[in-house]
Amino acid sequence: MPIGVLFLLLGAILAVFGLVTSADTAMYAQSGGININLVWGVVMVLFGGIMTALAAMARRQV
DSSP, rough: HHHHHHHHHHHHHHHHHHTTTTTTTTTTTTTTTTOHHHHHHHHHHHHHHHHHHHHHHHHHHO
16 A cells, blocks of 8 residues: 555545634634644645555556
């Protein structure tokens, strides 16, 4: 199983947590009101998708 799948799963969990807690303004006051969990969750999902796609392409070439 490629490492990209790990980033996909953890990023999805973090993004869902960010969506669920988006109404809690006190939680994100320290980060300037930015929902940092949602932002980095989406970044991790995108990175995991790219890594998984690259791993799949590498398997086809071998």
